[in-house]
Amino acid sequence: MDVMSFFTWLEGSALGQMAKSYGGVYAMAQTVHLASMALLGGTVLVTDLRLLNVALTDVPSNVVADGAHKWFKVALTIILISGIFMVAGVAMKAYYNAFYWAKMAALATGIVFVFAVKRPLLKKDHSQIPGWVLKMTAVASLTVWFSVAACGRWIGFS
Amino acid sequence: MLNEVLLTFAQWLGAQQWSIGLHESFYMYNWIETTHVLTLTVFLGMLFVIDLRMLGLALTNVPASKIAERLDVPMMIGFTVMIITGFLLFYAIPVRTTQSVWFRLKVILLIVAGINAWIFRNRMKAAKPTWDNDPRPPKNVRIGAGLSLSLWIAIIFAGRAIAYDWFDCGQDHTDFINWAAGCVVDTAG
Numbered sequence: 001m002d003v004m005s006f007f008t009w010l011e012g013s014a015l016g017q018m019a020k021s022y023g024g025v026y027a028m029a030q031t032v033h034l035a036s037m038a039l040l041g042g043t044v045l046v047t048d049l050r051l052l053n054v055a056l057t058d059v060p061s062n063v064v065a066d067g068a069h070k071w072f073k074v075a076l077t078i079i080l081i082s083g084i085f086m087v088a089g090v091a092m093k094a095y096y097n098a099f100y101w102a103k104m105a106a107l108a109t110g111i112v113f114v115f116a117v118k119r120p121l122l123k124k125d126h127s128q129i130p131g132w133v134l135k136m137t138a139v140a141s142l143t144v145w146f147s148v149a150a151c152g153r154w155i156g157f158s
Numbered sequence: 159m160l161n162e163v164l165l166t167f168a169q170w171l172g173a174q175q176w177s178i179g180l181h182e183s184f185y186m187y188n189w190i191e192t193t194h195v196l197t198l199t200v201f202l203g204m205l206f207v208i209d210l211r212m213l214g215l216a217l218t219n220v221p222a223s224k225i226a227e228r229l230d231v232p233m234m235i236g237f238t239v240m241i242i243t244g245f246l247l248f249y250a251i252p253v254r255t256t257q258s259v260w261f262r263l264k265v266i267l268l269i270v271a272g273i274n275a276w277i278f279r280n281r282m283k284a285a286k287p288t289w290d291n292d293p294r295p296p297k298n299v300r301i302g303a304g305l306s307l308s309l310w311i312a313i314i315f316a317g318r319a320i321a322y323d324w325f326d327c328g329q330d331h332t333d334f335i336n337w338a339a340g341c342v343v344d345t346a347g
Contacts, residue, residue: 041200041202058224059224
């Protein structure tokens with residue numbers, strides 16, 4: 001099954017039909033998506049602002065990073081579930097939308113970055129990591145998650 | 159009477175050159191809306207982290223007041239930009255927005271959330287020495303945090319629903335909906 005066939009199937013599936021037929025349910029899914037996006041943004045910002053020595057400077061960065069990461073995973077899971085429901089209702093529109101694919105690319109980059117780079121690095125004792133490495137990690141993280149959110153918002157405009 | 163006044167004001171606002179320009183500008187309007195949503199992430203993101211701490215669910219090894227006080231500045235920066243962009247979004251489409259059930263509900267919920275935040279903040283300051291280091295704050299603090307989370311999720315829903323035309327004036331709705339939306343009969347057709 002190629003990508004286009006998958007999107008065609010998704011829009012015609014029970015999930016796609018439900019998302020299309022019930023505007024109230026769709027709006028609720030959008031609300032859950034936005035709220036979990038805010039939570040994800042909060043966990044990313046708290047960690048990255050701490051790494052940049054902007055916020056919570058009197059709390060060890062290890063403590064902030066560990067505490068925030070648990071809720072980052074919760075937020076990401078809810079975002080993915082609600083996102084699948086949302087795209088099911090407009091699958092073909094999304095398929096032909098450049099910003100949808102830009103968001104997916106940014107999201108995939110963000111997930112890989114968090115679980116393959118950021119988290120393994122931040123699990124270590126931060127006092128053993130050069131400050132510039134922590135700061136560069138924070139800047140990269142803020143950039144990639146800003147891209148995900150901005151591209152996501154722009155899907156609706158194009 | 160109030161609805162007529164609000165509508166007259168909205169019509170005057172909507173006739174302003176800048177309002178029309180903003181409404182008709184594709185990029186400007188979209189950038190304002192994007193900024194509104196992104197700063198909502200900054201404001202609510204910080205608020206959610208604070209509320210989760212007050213619920214005893216996140217960063218429980220950090221004093222509660224430290225989380226609330228240190229995240230206050232970035233949260234308020236996000237809030238300020240969110241409010242400014244929110245006003246600009248209203249300014250671009252004032253007539254329809256004024257007569258939106260969802261916009262009216264959102265404003266009411268924002269006021270309730272503001273009152274809850276004020277009570278919550280005072281309660282936290284007063285009781286700080288007694289529970290600040292506790293992983294699980296007292297029940298009244300947890301209720302305040304739960305209420306805050308619920309109200310803001312409801313505000314997101316109301317904000318999201320403004321875009322839908324379910325209860326727009328001029329359609330065949332019940333008297334209650336027309337009253338809640340503030341539909342003025344003369345302009346409803």
